Amino acid sequence: MKTALQKVRRGLNTKLGFFLLTVLLFAIKSYWAYKTKFNLGISDSMQQFLLAFNTLPGALVFLGIALYFRGRLSYWLMILINFLLSTWLFANILYYREFSDFITFNIIKGSGAASNNLGKSLMGIIKPTDFLVYADVIILIVLLAAHFIRIDMRYFKVRYAMTITMIGFVLFGANLAMAEKDRPQLLTRTFDNNYIVKYLGLQAYTIYDGVKTTHNSAVKAKADSNDIKPVLKFLKKNYASPNIEYYGQAKGKNIIIIHLESFQQFMIDYKWKGEEVTPNLNKLYHASDTISFDNFFNQVGQGKTADAELMLENSLYGLPEGSAMVTDGTTNTFQSAPALLEQKLGYTTASFHGDVPSFWNRDNAYKSFGYQYFFSKDYLPKVKDEDMGYGVKDKLFLKESAYYLEQLPQPFYAKLITVSNHYPYIIDKKNTSIKSWNTGDSTVDHYVQTARYLDESVGELLNYLDSTGLRKNTMLVLYGDHYGISNNHKAAIAQILGKKSVDNYDLAMFQKVPFMINMEGLKGGVNHTYGGEIDVLPTIEDLLGISSNKYVQFGQDLLSKNRNQIVPFRNGDWVTNKYTKYNGDYYYTSSGKEIKSPTKAQKAEFAKIQKYVTTDLGLSDKVVNGDLLRFYKLKGFKTVNKKSYSYTLKNGLKQLKQAQKKSKTSLKSQNNNQSTLDQYTTDAPELKGVTLKFPTK
Template sequence: MKKLLSTKMGFFAIAVVLFWIKTYSIYKLEFNLGVSGAMQEFLLFFNPLSSGLIFLGLALFAAGKKAGRRIIVFSFILGFILYANVVFYRFNGDFITLATMMQTNNFGSLGGSILDLMAPLDILYLLDIAILIVLYNKFKSNWRTERLQFRKPLIVLAVGVIAFGVNLGLAEKDRPQLLERAFDRNYLVKYLGAYNFMIYDAIQSVESSRQRVLADSSDITEVENYTKYKYAEPNPAYFGTGEGKNIIKIHLESFQSFLIDYELHGEEVTPFLNSLVHDESQDFTYFDNFFHQTEQGKTADAELTTDTSLYGLPQGSAFVTKGDNTYQALPAILEQRQDYTSAVFHGDRKSFWNRDEVYRHLGINEYYYDSYFDMSEENVINYGLKDKPFFEESIPYLQEMDQPFYAHMMTLTHHHPFILDEGEASLAPAETGSGTVDRYFQTARYLDESLEQFFIDLKEAGLYEDSIIMIYGDHYGISQNHNRAMAEIIGEEITPLKNSELQRVPFIIRIPGVDGQGINHEYSSLVDVMPTMLHIVGIDAQDYILFGTDMFSEDHKAFVPFRNGDFVTEAYSSINGIFYDNVTKEVVEEPTEEMMEMKETVLHELELSDKVLNGDLLRFYTPNEEWEPVNINDYFYGEPEQHPAK
């Protein structure tokens, strides 16, 4: 060993081995990659090798002892990148992409969450760097001062490229079309590795930019034909019943449907929402098989999808990377067709998720952000304004709005890491040992209480009776990283199928003067919200490029694509490439032709939505003669003193 370490190549070999061990260990300890079978396990073990040889091999071109120092620096940088993914994955169950790294203006609001995701034992992830520093200082005096022969680092890089080629060949054999249909980042990391995934992601980002430059008006034709074919005729019993009514859209942060009717310590966690679901007066309809479809954009993805009926992007957030696209969004359509005024209420920074820019492209008239609220210390926690003061302070602004209005109310308190100030929790935490899961129920109760008071305030302000009220959950709050605790909460193992079932979020709606349906079991999702709302107010959705269909329609297309290419239907689900029977929960060993066709439909739909966003294709599409493209210069979100109502 001493003889080996007395050379730069020997030190390099030790660095590669340490990098390899560290990366594979983190794969196994931190990431839930769904490895199954000997081939996938081998590829997971093998894939760090090519990255280690190539990235650390670049340091060998340096002269003398610089090569050793660069090996240490490169090892640290690679380790930092991997650890950043660890922290990101602990909450998001996902990997960092180039698009998410571009969203640096969001980081200021994430401090509490990030610290909560770090653990004291994470310091062990620096062990390899410490070992390399000790070995370098001990053996560098034995190294030759001249530069290595040029062919040696070239051979190392060539071996790294060959290793990657072998890796990719075996991966494509086990998972055909891995790179062509790479909707799921877990697959890419599992098969190719975290570092090779980042290179692939960078290439995809460049390709996405290229698509916009090369797109032309002919590219929208295929999309238009598909959405027209998928279109569902409105239900006559609901079409136009909400015309001229205010729309109050309440966005429940991180709220999953398993909370409905769930009891903890013998108490209902969300008694008010439960009362709406089981309302004896039949005012409300609750869709209990409603799913979110967000990816890395999370809340911003939910906003995009509900207001445009487009899917979020597979990497990053369209609000950030496609914020200046042309959109034909619900707020703009309502304004042009029925003279609605629209507003978003959100107790966080104006620019978070690029909202102050993208809202102009969506045609949103007013934006009430943190400057419009009392952001004193007692009113703020975690991501921004607490839900109770948020709703209370929003009432006067709602009263000032020209009617009919479309108001989007975005809650914040029920967000990871799910914390409340002392004395604010009216429910004891769960007792799973996972702080995230245990606190989740307390902030859910707080949100439920704030919503109950908001309903009371709406009625006192005279805004309740004449308003359509829509309540929906934006995305999951508990990721797969907490499966052990969640299994204890729901009393069953969290299988891949069960995890997909946990992606249900509530959708509850009240239409004034229309009897609700109680509980509706139709399978539906965020992408269906916009066509449903258009039909309720009497605007035919057929003119527009929408990937969802009216949830009240008898022709509603009851399949739910997830952003990674998985999907669920009433009878069966496709998760990680495996089909399941939803009744028996068993794997379907021989999928039917219908199942395979549905899988192709889902992938095709996601591809078309990506084409719309990446190519900015709506700039080439005119829905009807009345449509006027949104002029962003008509929208300005100034400080309160600049607001016309002030």
């Protein structure tokens, strides 16, 4: 035993030995912090392994810098680098505790975003165990100061130092390969900083964020006020005037937007085993006071849900790669629906989502959009077995959201984002009320069950709105955010649609998602116009009586009689009421017949449509990438001050309480300040015998 300890000590008395000890201690410390200080959502053994493994590459590369120096400087430089990395970890622990996200260079550049609220309550945020991130630094200093480890003054060859650096990069490559296998498009389709840290570590995340920030800054730096001119010219030329029959019909009404996760149009009126899968949505879809659109398409790219939200709130397309809400949501200037409605019509604005606030960078992007409130998972009661996939189960989420919905001063604009009908369509038996499909595709078969669960959840919410009378003064907007079943499952899609096989036309039509607007007194019916998510905001604005002809918005009012009915897909394909182009093939839209030998006139039509689509997408990208709205002064609109918003639980509850005192227009105020939550009926098994306890601070 003594001999073994002597060998270990001899090893530590070499520079390489001390370096390996430093790396080991740093890796252990980092893994401990990832596990105990952050909520990274580790769900399986592979992710557990990667969480531990990703601590090594960065440690080898950064701490290895010290090996290129000689003597005592090398040792103390190693400790200094460790100290700096530990301080960065410490800072992220504190920031994460307050904002549920990691520090970005945009936040640092934003001056105060990282310290806003954090600095004011620093002593209340810090926990004694946070300082353990410096434990290894202290241990190493003590070992050197006490001469338990002696400094090796011998020259450490540069080629050895370079070898260690290379090993660090090779390990990072292996780390990235394993991460990509477990989470494809990890870096190109970034939707949550938690995922980058979980798979690649804090150091890799910091470098990734730095590169991304530098690239975005370079593009924005080159932009100037002249770049907005072709955008305005294009939008003016293609503006679709409102339909006088509907213009202003929803003036003064509350707006509740129900975001139907991964819900596709083919599910409307769809039957399985002889029964309707979505009876509640079917009833609403066919109601006499609902305008329903049966040729409404999702237009998302890699950003999927985030792209849908960007289009909904801004009538701007998502980017060709990644998510604009992630890359630009923190820093860009927007003229979004929440800010427009607050400033022009005095609306209270709020978004509800049953997951962590950092997902899709919502905690930052919503500030740029001008949302006054963001009720995330932090605001919801803790209930046993509450999660299904990507957040709180819809039945629980919608009932718990009603607790805050009833407190919003009216008129309000509220967006409720469901999550249970999300890939991979996980549902427990106690929440299953219909049999799964039997296509043989395990990824697809449970979709029908989660869609039914979503429908039941929406039905319960609608019953609550009816029972409380809130629905009488509310315009309901429901839309599917993107496809649920991807084109990779063609055999299953064919079975679901009752076909032997599917072609590119079928796949194009499979991109349809529901869009419906319901309001008491509204002249309803199924509208056959061709449109997509980019068109939602102008449609809502015209219904509210605020014409969008001066706004930088790329959609057209779906109710307009002179809209062009061109629906661009993010990859440049398109659908019109006459022709469809998908994956290089052309079809007649009404019949689905392929056009294999187009005439000269048809080729000219295709080219004209393609030019519009390419220009439309390209100019939208220029607006986002160049942050061009900072150069466009919209009359009567004040640029959103992101520092005015805070979504922390403490601040949100305080703000809501103050709003209640200032305005007596909320549902709760109108009910003699008594909650209406007892009128919300749900059959959610998780809530049987459970008293919901909402956070109070």
